[in-house]
Amino acid sequence: MTTARRTPFVPGLIPGPGSLLDWRDSRHFDHWQDKPCVLCDKPTPMRSHAGEAVHKACAEDWITDNPTEARAFGRFASDTRPKTSKSPVGDHA
Numbered sequence: 001m002t003t004a005r006r007t008p009f010v011p012g013l014i015p016g017p018g019s020l021l022d023w024r025d026s027r028h029f030d031h032w033q034d035k036p037c038v039l040c041d042k043p044t045p046m047r048s049h050a051g052e053a054v055h056k057a058c059a060e061d062w063i064t065d066n067p068t069e070a071r072a073f074g075r076f077a078s079d080t081r082p083k084t085s086k087s088p089v090g091d092h093a
């Protein structure tokens with residue numbers, strides 16, 4: 001069976017050390033199974049943008065410990081923020 005989950009999951013900004021990831025997208029949560037976290041080995045339903053099983057808190061700790069790699073490789077990133085393109089008011093040009 002082909003699933004409809006093939007749309008690219010585009011990572012957004014890398015949070016700075018000590019900052020929290022913004023993982024609001026439901027694709028960060030695997031409803032089907034827990035897998036061992038790549039960082040602490042305890043089971044987690046959480047997934048990074050790249051599909052790595054990782055606790056959000058572990059990913060945040062990793063970014064804090066490895067800020068250079070975090071920025072160089074973008075291993076763990078926050079979700080992209082949907083742009084608020086619609087501004088119903090305020091067109092005073």
Ligand SMILES: [Zn+2]
Binds near residue numbers: 040041
């Ligand atoms: Zn973990």
